[in-house]
Amino acid sequence: MSKILHQTGLTRHDYQVISDWIAPNSHVMDLGCGNGALLKHLQQEKNVTGYGVELDPSKIAQCIENGVNVIQTNLDQGLDHFNTDDFDYVILSLTLQAMRNPKALLQEMMRVGKQGIVTFPNFAHWRNRLQLGLGGYMPVSEELPHKWYDTPNIHLCTIKDFRALCEQLDFSIESSLAVHRTGRQGLSLKLMPNLFGEIALCRFSKNTIRYST
Amino acid sequence: MNKPHSVGIVEPKVAHFDSPLELTSKSRLDQYQLVYETYGELNSDASNAVLVCHALSSDHHAAGRHAGQKQSTGWWDALVGPGKPLDTERFFIVCSNNLGGCSGSTGPSSINPDTNKPYGPDFPIVTVSDWVESQARLSDQLGIQQWAAVIGGSLGGMQVLQWSISFPERVRHAIVIASTAKLTAQNIGFNDVARQAIRTDPEFFDGNYYQHGTRPRRGLRVARMLGHITYLSDDSMAHKFGRSLQQKAKFDYEFTPEFEVESYLRYKGDQFVDRFDANTYLLMTKALDYFDPAADADGTLSGALSAASANFLVVSFTSDWRFSVERSREIVRALQSNKLNVSYAEVESPHGHDSFLLSIDHYTSVLRAYMNRIHHDLNSYGEVTG
Secondary structure, three states: OHHHHHHHOOOHHHHHHHHHHOOOOOEEEEEOOOOOHHHHHHHHHHOOEEEEEEOOHHHHHHHHHOOOOEEEOOHHHOOOOOOOOOEEEEEEEOOHHHOOOHHHHHHHHHHHEEEEEEEEEEOOOHHHHHHHHHHOOOOOOOOOOOOOOOOOOOOOEOHHHHHHHHHHOOEEEEEEEEEOOOOOOOHHHHHOHHHHOOEEEEEEEEOOOOOOO | OOOOOOOOEOOOEEEEEOOOEEOOOOOEEOOEEEEEEEEOOOOOOOOOEEEEEOOOOOOOOOOOEOOOOOOOOOOOOOOEEOOOOEEOOOOEEEEEOOOOOOOOOOOOOOEEOOOOEEOHHHOOOOOHHHHHHHHHHHHHHHOOOOEOEEEEEOHHHHHHHHHHHHOHHHEOEEEEEOOOOOOOHHHHHHHHHHHHHHHOOOOOHHHOOOOOOOOOHHHHHHHHHHHHHHHOOHHHHHHHOOOOEOOOOOOOOOOOOOEHHHHHHHHHHHHHHHHOOHHHHHHHHHHHHHOOHHHHOOOOHHHHHOOOOOEEEEEEEOOOOOOOHHHHHHHHHHHHHOOOOEEEEEEOOOOHHHHHHOOOHHHHHHHHHHHHHHHHHHHHHHHHHO
C-alpha cells in the first residue's frame, strides 16, 4: 500500500483527513486520480462508490487492477459528460496547480458535486519563501519537485489565494487544514497555516442563502 | 508466465435449436443452427466463461487456426490465447457466428426447409437483440448461466450492450470496444451506399442469385472497398500508401489502377467476395442501422441502460471516425448516470476503427488489467463458495 500511496503524492495522513470528511456510502469522483489509491482507500474505509478521472494512459490500467472505476478524460476539457449534482463529493488532490483553467474546473466541480475537496501544495510555505525571497530562485521542494522550465504546475497558489478564490466563487469553506509532509500538526500550523503548511486540504460547498429568523 | 502463443488448431462446433425464435421483425425461425468455437476449459461451476461477439464481417473463428492452415487466421488472435489478454488458460472463451451469417450458422445461403432452396431474400431481417436471444439459448446449451464477461468490438460491442440490457443477470462484466449505442446518419448513409452497390449489381437477381448460379461480386466488392476506407483513418492510409503509384514512375492517364491505394482496396474487395455472402452483408448492415436501445426507453440511453447491472469497460480509439470517441463517451455517460461500475479508456491510435483488432500497448494493458480483475474476483468467488 505504501508504494501506491507514494505514487499519488499524498500520505496516509492526507488520506485519513479526506476520509474523515466523507460520509459513509457516498458517491465520489476523484479528479486526477492517478493509480486510484485514494478511491481504493475510500472504497475500503467508507464504502464509497464512484469514479476516478485520469488522463495518463499508464495509470488507467493501474486503476483497473486496483479495482477502481476510472474514466480517461482530460480535465482541461471540463466535466461536460458528467451530470449536474450526481456526486456527493468531488475530490481534486494535488492536481489544481496543473490545470489550464483552475477557476473553471472548481466551478465544474461544484456543478457535478455537492461538496468539493481540494488539496494543493501551498506556495507560501516558509521554505518556498526562503528560496525565492532570500535565494532569489524558483523554489524546488518535495511537493513541487520540478524546475521552472519543465514543471506541469502552471497555476501555483497559496492558502490565502485559494480562500480568496472560494470567496469570489461564492463557495463556503466547510473545513480546512494545513499539514506538514509528515502529517504532523502543531500550534504553528494552526496559527499561521499559510507560512507553515506544506499541503493544504480544503472542503467546500456552494453557498446557500441562509434566512435569519 | 509463458510467452503468449496461439491456441493452436481449433474446430468449429454446431448447435441446433428446434424451439422457434420469434424475431424483432415479427418473423419467426422455427429451427436454426449456430456455429461456434471455444478456447480454453470451462471450470466446474461454469463461472469462467467469456462470450466474444464478432463484428460485421467476422465469424466464429476468433483465434487459432483450422487444420490444414499453416498460419493463425482467427480474427482476434492478437488478443485471445494462452498468456494473451483474453487468457485461455484462465477463461473458457466462446465465439459464435451470428444468425444470418454465411459460415455455417443459419442464414440466407442455408437451405430453407419449407422450400428446399436457399432462403435468399426470404431470410428474415435479424437484429442485435435477436442475436443476443439466440446466443442466450446457446449459453443454455453450454450450461453457462452467467458469463464472466461478454466482450466485443464495433457491431460486437452493440451485442455486448444489448446483452447487458436483455439479460442483466447473465452478464458479470460487459466490455464494449470501438462501438456505439446507435449509428449516426453518416454511418447509415455509408451502409446504404454499400447495400445499393450490391442490390444494383446485375447478378444480384433480387437476392436469388444462388438459383442463377451467379454472385453479385462487383457490388459486394465495391461495398467492401467503401467499408474498408471507413475502417481506416486518413493518417493510416496516408502513411501506408500516400500517393504512391503502382509499379510505375508516372501517370498513364487511364482508368486502370494507378495508385497503390486503388489496387490495395480492389485486392481487399476481391478477398472479401471470395469468403462472404452478399445477402449476409445486407442483413448485417441492416442490423447495425436498426440498433438503438434508447429508442425503446423514452429515447434516452441512460433509460435503456437502467436495466443493466454488469460492470463495464468501454474502450475507444482516437482516430476512429466511424464510431468516434464521442459515441463511446455517450455510453460511459449513460452508464455513470445509472451509477454503474464503468471504466473508460481512450486509446491513442493512428489506425482508425480497425484498431480494436490490433495489439496496441495501452489497449492490451487495459484489457489485460480488466481481465486480471475478473480472474481475481473469480478466485475470491471460488474461495467463498467453494
